[in-house]
Amino acid sequence: MTQSKLKIMQIVSSIAAMQRLAKKWQRTGTRIGFVPTMGYLHAGHLSLVKRARQAVGKSGKVVVSIYVNPTQFAPTEDLSKYPRDLKRDLKLLRELKADVVFTPNDAEMYPNKSENGFSTYVVEEKLSQTMEGASRPTHFRGVTTVVAKLFNIVLPDVAVFGQKDFQQAAIIKRMVTDLNFPVKIIVAPTLRERDGLAMSSRNKYLTGDLRQQAAILWRAIYTTQAAVKKSKTVSAAKLKADLKKLIESEPDAKLDYVEFFEPETLSPVSTGKFGTQMALAVFVGKTRLIDNTRL
Numbered sequence: 001m002t003q004s005k006l007k008i009m010q011i012v013s014s015i016a017a018m019q020r021l022a023k024k025w026q027r028t029g030t031r032i033g034f035v036p037t038m039g040y041l042h043a044g045h046l047s048l049v050k051r052a053r054q055a056v057g058k059s060g061k062v063v064v065s066i067y068v069n070p071t072q073f074a075p076t077e078d079l080s081k082y083p084r085d086l087k088r089d090l091k092l093l094r095e096l097k098a099d100v101v102f103t104p105n106d107a108e109m110y111p112n113k114s115e116n117g118f119s120t121y122v123v124e125e126k127l128s129q130t131m132e133g134a135s136r137p138t139h140f141r142g143v144t145t146v147v148a149k150l151f152n153i154v155l156p157d158v159a160v161f162g163q164k165d166f167q168q169a170a171i172i173k174r175m176v177t178d179l180n181f182p183v184k185i186i187v188a189p190t191l192r193e194r195d196g197l198a199m200s201s202r203n204k205y206l207t208g209d210l211r212q213q214a215a216i217l218w219r220a221i222y223t224t225q226a227a228v229k230k231s232k233t234v235s236a237a238k239l240k241a242d243l244k245k246l247i248e249s250e251p252d253a254k255l256d257y258v259e260f261f262e263p264e265t266l267s268p269v270s271t272g273k274f275g276t277q278m279a280l281a282v283f284v285g286k287t288r289l290i291d292n293t294r295l
């Protein structure tokens with residue numbers, strides 16, 4: 001095989017180099033599929049990469065970004081402790097035949113931020129008010145800002161996000177519509193561990209007994225699904241009270257929120273029924289986990 005036929009995954013750190021590459025692909029009509037991540041990859045992330053490949057085909061290019069975005073973490077959160085293993089991530093992405101891994105750094109993404117050298121943010125004002133937005137007030141501003149920046153750098157035709165972060169996906173879709181980004185958003189299903197726990201880089205924090213207690217999020221979901229199957233409509237207030245009890249029957253679990261809402265508008269509803277979206281956030285020890293499902 002000649003050198004030109006060997007598919008070598010490129011690792012690009014410079015924003016200018018990534019943009020140049022993307023523009024070159026655009027000029028030749030090559031479709032670009034994009035998966036933004038914070039790294040420490042698991043099978044859930046990899047399923048998004050496969051979905052991106054499926055969307056752009058063999059002749060398209062798949063770009064995966066690995067960037068732990070500081071603006072979506074509050075000062076009290078786990079930015080510095082967030083798990084990282086670039087070497088392993090690159091190995092996994094090579095095996096999946098990703099074309100480019102984009103690994104920008106803070107100095108280029110947010111130049112002179114501490115000296116007020118960065119001051120433009122993208123803010124979604126409706127869907128980001130509840131749930132994750134209420135518990136983590138500056139989180140979505142950081143997410144929409146970094147995703148907008150990444151879209152301007154990677155110039156994707158298609159970007160794949162996980163259903164695991166349901167509210168995030170809804171906000172990104174809204175941003176793309178509102179600001180006319182020429183990107184198709186695909187939302188891919190949540191991959192789970194054998195006991196139902198949604199895969200997450202943060203599961204690494206669940207040491208000892210906490211790992212087994214974390215399955216309570218999935219138990220909360222299927223208990224609710226069973227209640228709705230049985231009674232067709234159930235008061236959201238009753239579901240919330242029952243779920244708080246169930247979740248906090250685990251010694252180290254504390255409910256942050258559980259919400260029932262319309263999947264499109266994210267508006268809260270007073271009864272849970274088929275088609276209602278449910279989302280919850282639970283602290284297991286110090287680790288905050290989220291999950292969601294369509295009832």
Ligand code: AMP
Nearest residue numbers: 037038039044161162164165190191199
């Ligand atoms: P993160 O690295 O946590 O920012 O996640 C990057 C992308 O992977 C986001 O679009 C997430 O929604 C998605 N993702 C995270 N966990 C899962 C999972 N268990 N299954 C599918 N997608 C996921």
